[in-house]
Amino acid sequence: MCGIVGYIGFKEAFPILLKGLKRLEYRGYDSSGVVLLEEETLQLFKKKGKVKELEQFVEGEQLAGNIGIGHTRWATHGVPNDLNAHPHLSFDGNMAMIHNGIIENYANLKQILVDNGFEFKSETDTEVLLNYIQFLKNKDLLSLEMALQQALQQVKGTYCILLLSVDEPNVLFAARKGSPLVIGIGKNEFFLASDATPLLGYTNEVFYPNNEEIIILRRHDYQVINFNGEQVTPVIQELLMEEKAIEKGGFDHYMLKEMYEQPESFTNCLRGRIQLDTGTLIKTEDIRSWVSLFQKAPRIIIVSCGSSWHAGLLGEYWIEELARIPVEVEYASEFRYRNPIIYPGDIVLAISQSGETADTLVALEKAKDQGALIFSIVNVVGSSIPRMSDAYAYTHSGPEIGVASTKTFLGQLGVLMLLAMSIAEEKNSISSERIMTLGKEMIRLPHLIEEVLKQHDHIKSVVKSYTSATDVLFLGRGYNFPIALEGALKLKEISYIHAEGYPAAEMKHGPIALVDEHLPVVFLATKDNCYEKIISNIQEIKARGGKIIALATEGDQIVPALAKDTFFLPETDELLAPFLNVIVLQLFSYEMGIQKGLDVDQPRNLAKSVTVE
Ligand code: G6P
Secondary structure: OOEEEEEEOOOOHHHHHHHHHHHHHHHOOOEEEEEEEEOOEEEEEEEEOOHHHHHHHOOOOOOOOOEEEEEEEOOOOOOOOOOOOOOEEOOOOOEEEEEEEEEOOHHHHHHHHHHOOOOOOOOOHHHHHHHHHHHHHHHOOOOHHHHHHHHHHHOOEEEEEEEEEOOOOOOEEEEEEEOOOEEEEOOOOEEEEOOOHHHOOOOOEEEOOOOOEEEEEOOOOEEEEEOOOOEEOOOOEEOOOOHHHHOOOOOOOHHHHHHHOHHHHHHHHHOOOEOOOOOOEOOOHHHHHHHHHHOOOOOEEEEEOHHHHHHHHHHHHHHHHHHOOOEEEEEHHHHOOOOOOOOOOOEEEEEEOOOOOHHHHHHHHHHHHOOOEEEEEEOOOOOHHHHOOOEEEEOOOOOOOOOOOOHHHHHHHHHHHHHHHHHHHHHOOOOHHHHHHHHHHHHHHHHHHHHHHOOHHHHHHHHHHHOOOOEEEEEEOHHHHHHHHHHHHHHHHHHOOEEEEEEOOHHHHOHHHHOOOOOEEEEEOOOOOOHHHHHHHHHHHHOOOOEEEEEEEOOOOHHHHHOOEEEEEOOOOOOOHHHHHHHHHHHHHHHHHHHOOOOOOOOOOOOOOOOOO
16 A cells, blocks of 8 residues: 655656656555655655646656655545645655555654644644654754664554655665565666566666665665664565566556456466476475475464455365365454464465555464464565565466456465365375366366456446446355355445345345345356255345346356356366356456446555555
């Protein structure tokens, strides 16, 4: 949540910052702004709305400066408006700051400042922190570095901040705790950002500062210290991402591109882990480390949020079915505030696209403190969650820019299934024939996903009849239940239509009261061991006049006879049907959003990387 960018060097900073903000806009789009530092003056430009509003706002302005910071906001403290937009200036006007995170004790700090004559322009916690640094600096005649250290020692919460001061006109200060930051090293220049995408095209030499570190950047050198002022040596890494991976590549929307990338991104997830020609699991170092961690685990607790939580739920079904290890699935935001029981040897498994979700991170810290082993499934390479895990697996889905997760959700499912299969193989909890059958079917999935994507036009024309719906119910059983939840979440996010996902049998205990001739009900009715049961559930809805939209297996004649509209899915193993069914529901939500004229890549109020709790 909130994207931050910074530049110090000899180039004009503004174009670099603007390009970076566009790349980070998925992190929040309530407002954006920049500050340029030139000849000991701070030039501030900020505007409510998306980055393009800022771009129009600065037209005709002198935008000189080769040091600068920029921010795109997802509002926490204070409504989205020009005043609450970042950057903020200190009360004396000499410093500028941007911030991603939340300062929890801002009210106490603000009271101290008010008592000392400070006034505030915004309602943000960021302006409080900035002024608190100014306050300490002036009160105790401290250097900015020292005032920053002392302020951060007193601050509670999470943050990544970038700070400029006219008193130090050749320095860019950064600090982080909890919120992400990557620093790109160029020749006599540095690039800073919340994720690596703004750095692409400038440098591939990077480092990721740890929590509670301050980074002091000058054009020719840099220094990293902890909050006690001790020097830290960062680990420099090579950035392997390519610029074309974050472009739209001829598609109208990132979401569309990312859905269509799924045959390839899913193949990348399988590559090196399963023989792509025979379906045999490969005993790589990667997989051996997972297996040795998991095979003796008495229990697995999965923690995650949003779509990643839905993936976790499916992980529970698969791991229990194949590997016979008890699994619990928890919302990270609940887990972190309750008093969970963790047994020695328990594995806490985090699933996170971004690797930065605040609730998941803190849940893991808590689990670690209680002696759990941490395993994570993450897409963003080098992000915070894998860095704090005992072992991890990347989904290798490539950068996902659309706010709603599509290809990364599929990647999470891919890793979970491979994990369940590899533990099962090691423990002999299912037969080797069954593993072989699943392996062979897994490697067929990219081709089957391509087949499902070919239904896009059909889905588009079906959606036309449903754009005026105000509510939609998604029902599934067994392995399709988590996909029903995911389908409902996608529809809410992308089309703003109220939707509920439910276990199909459970709908009799409440949601059935909503059913009338206006309510579309999407049934995930592909062939599996609950097939006959779900047909009864379809009948129950049909008897009450609900409009049935069904996902059915190719060749099925019973389900289409009951449904108003049917999408056919290629036959596959019942454990793997979710990989295909979810694609239909992604396209369904996308088309609903498009046909309602909405911004599918940046739906209102959402952010892709939720770095505040
Ligand atoms: C946000 C995103 C969702 C995502 C969730 C968890 O709500 O919009 O798409 O599923 O965060 O994020 P994570 O990065 O931990 O998977």
